[in-house]
Amino acid sequence: MFIRLAWRSLLSRKGAVAMTFLAITVSIFVLLGIEHIRQQAKSSFNNTVSGIDLIVGARTGEINLLLYSVFRLGNAANNISWSSYQDISTNPKVAWTIPISLGDSHKGYRVMGTTTDYFKHFHYGQKQTLNFTQGKPFSEVFDVVLGAEVARKLNYQLGTQLVLAHGVASTSFTQHDDNPFRIVGILQPTGTPVDQTVHVSLRGIEAVHSKRGQHDFTPISITAFMVGLKSQMATFHVQREINNYQPEPLSAILPGVALSQLWQITAIMENTLILVSILVLLASLLGLSAMLLTSIRERRREIAIMRSLGAPPSFLFLLIQTEALLITLASSAFALLLLFLCLLSLRSFLTENFSLSISTNIFDNNIVYLLLIILVSAMITSLVPAISAYSNALQKRLNN
Amino acid sequence: MTVSIRNLQFSYDKTNHDPILEIPEWSVAAGEHVFLYGPSGSGKSTLLNLLAGVLTTTEGSIKILDQSIDLMSGRQRDKFRAHHIGLVFQQFNLIHYLSALDNIRLANHFTSAPFRRKTDSRAKELLQALGINAALHHQPASALSTGQQQRVAIARSLINTPELLIVDEPTSALDSQSRDAFMTMLMETVTQHNITLIFVSHDQSLTRYFSRTVALQEINVARGHHSCLSA
Secondary structure, eight states: OHHHHHHHHHHTTHHHHHHHHHHHHHHHHHHHHHHHHHHHHHHHHHTTOBSOOEEEEESOOHHHHHHHHHSOOSOOSSOEEHHHHHHHHTOTTEEEEEEEEEEEEETTEEEEEEOTHHHHHOEETTTEEOOEEEEOOOOSTTEEEEOHHHHHHHTOOTTOEEOOEESSSSSOSOBOTTSOEEEEEEEOOOSSGGGGEEEEEHHHHHHHTSOTTOOOOOOSEESEEEEEESOGGGHHHHHHHHHTOSSSOEEEEOHHHHHHHHHHHHHHHHHHHHHHHHHHHHHHHHHHHHHHHHHHHHTHHHHHHHHHTTOOHHHHHHHHHHHHHHHHHHHHHHHHHHHHHHHHHHHHHHHHHHOOOOOSOOOOHHHHHHHHHHHHHHHHHTHHHHHHHHHHHHHOOOOO | OOEEEEEEEEOSSTTOSSOSEEEEEEEEOTTOEEEEEOOTTSSHHHHHHHHHTSSOOSEEEEEETTEEGGGSOHHHHHHHHHHHEEEEOSSOOSOTTSBHHHHHHHHHHTSOHHHHTTHHHHHHHHHHHTTOOGGGTTSBGGGSOHHHHHHHHHHHHHTTOOSEEEEESTTTTSOHHHHHHHHHHHHHHHHHTTOEEEEEOSOGGGGGGOSEEEEHHHHOOOOOOOSOTTO
């Protein structure tokens, strides 16, 4: 009876209740949306590399090295000589290395020169390995392996020939069209920048940049390399060795530490976004409080009738609180549904344009905590109208 | 006695020594049907609020069904009112967004659990007996005519089988034909259920329905005047 009374009471004031409901729904949608995308973006970045102990590049900032070597964002300031790479990769503490050579592109997609060790040792997510949808790793100089998105978007099949372009712009005037590559493998989707990468061998990179008649395609330099150690206990020791490497200035970074630094930089923006969405929510909840407070004045007759039936003032207090709770619950449910539908329809757009793999599963611990905080906040902000109803009930006399 | 008042004094302003109600002694016997009248501002609504336990006396005592309601706590008075007293107002008696049936259920909601049993069937019986057919039971109160609303209000006041029914100007919004029909139905109902009735009105043509008529001025000896009774 109590819930029905609160529900019917709300329905009797459809106009004001609907506007309040919409305001709260939008603000909860914004808050939950920002929180979910923030969490998912972090998780997506964190999932991009797994099981890599160090990333080594020419002397540069940690975040810059992480961004260009793992996320294919930005460019390296300098290269590493092949001899330095070979020297470090033969260090007895090093288990494996993956050399990376960047700088070319194909129709806007980055080309990465590497070795077959990449397909063996590179992990993403929860130590997941790279798998092939079709074909196999490259073995010949002009073999190419495509990331899932490149193959899908460009509608490429095994055996198709493609030409690399110099530089990373989507339109390039310098095409290596005298050395076409043949697609020999297509990788399964990973939800990481791997999906948007064209993989060729280091010798292939060297070949397209070589002079006519050259037959030795051993690289002279590479952009960076990833390192797996035999024992993680040696991480800091090896890092220090590389950072103090005498033949040339190098930087060795721990991917996890560099990511933490990246989050620290983005934290200011994240916190600002969250603060704004909290303020929007607070404004909506105050609107709810104002709507209920105004309704108390219209409901003096109703309060008198309930008092005449034996309703204690606490009943009126709880009735107002229940009305606030019902509106907030309905708004939360609708906001969650809206968020789910938006994520469902925008998921492929976010993946294709921002390399963000956003899950439509919106029920994680953070979202549940946020919803609880929203409900408690709604209860607190509606204390004012609830207390007003309580005191009105105490003072109200039964008359016409 | 259903109602027993002794040395009652009441003033809205506790610091004001001129009470607006001062009744040395007044009582209503069980099963009695009393017509209480008086001009506007004479203190009728204040007396009803005191009898219903919404207001408490400044001095003196009021016993309803031999229990001193002025000595009860607020919560006890609310419970006592829900269990033993039925109230019907002049108009706007019902919560407009609830159905006729829900208005009656709500009255039962404030009683203890044993009273809630079979509420629906009893509510429907009462509505049927008062001439509200089943098709109107689920209609919102706002969709009912004034006469139908008054009958639903009577049914609601009877749902908890009260010993005392306080009715305040229920016929003022009705035409003479509806008024007579309502009065006949009300008197039959209270007689059938042996309910003590205190009926307040300034329409003295209704005295013919009652065994006892009381002018408030006769029992209220207060000299003070007040202006906030109908607040």
